[in-house]
Amino acid sequence: MIRVQLPYHLQTLARVGREVEIQIEGVATLSLVIDALETQYPMLRGTIRDYVTGQRRDFIRFFACGQDMSLDPLDTPLPDAVAAASEPFRIVGAMAGG
Numbered sequence: 423m424i425r426v427q428l429p430y431h432l433q434t435l436a437r438v439g440r441e442v443e444i445q446i447e448g449v450a451t452l453s454l455v456i457d458a459l460e461t462q463y464p465m466l467r468g469t470i471r472d473y474v475t476g477q478r479r480d481f482i483r484f485f486a487c488g489q490d491m492s493l494d495p496l497d498t499p500l501p502d503a504v505a506a507a508s509e510p511f512r513i514v515g516a517m518a519g520g
Contacts, residue, residue, distance in 0.1 A: 423443050424443070425443055426444060426455065426510065427510045427513065428513055429514055430515070432466060432470075436466055442459070443507075444459055444462055446458055446505075450499065451496065451498060451499050451500065452500065453497055455500065455511055456496075476496070478496075481516045481518065482513060482515060485511075487504060489501070
């Protein structure tokens with residue numbers, strides 16, 4: 423089981439609370455977490471990563487154990503603490519402007 427924390431706009435879209443739990447088979451990677459999240463909550467498809475390229479959308483960031491994993495390849499394994507569900511995987515909606 424992986425604990426995933428979502429930003430408010432994705433919570434609203436998926437009609438869930440701040441944190442959801444998803445099941446992952448095998449080694450938990452960024453891609454597998456997003457795949458499982460989009461399978462469990464199909465309304466999130468296309469909001470976290472682009473439909474065509476599969477790349478992370480601008481203004482979406484990924485954090486695990488205090489590390490920014492946003493620019494890591496999608497096949498990067500998540501830290502053991504996230505895979506063991508003792509720490510959450512965080513999806514954050516970044517802000518821009520001035």
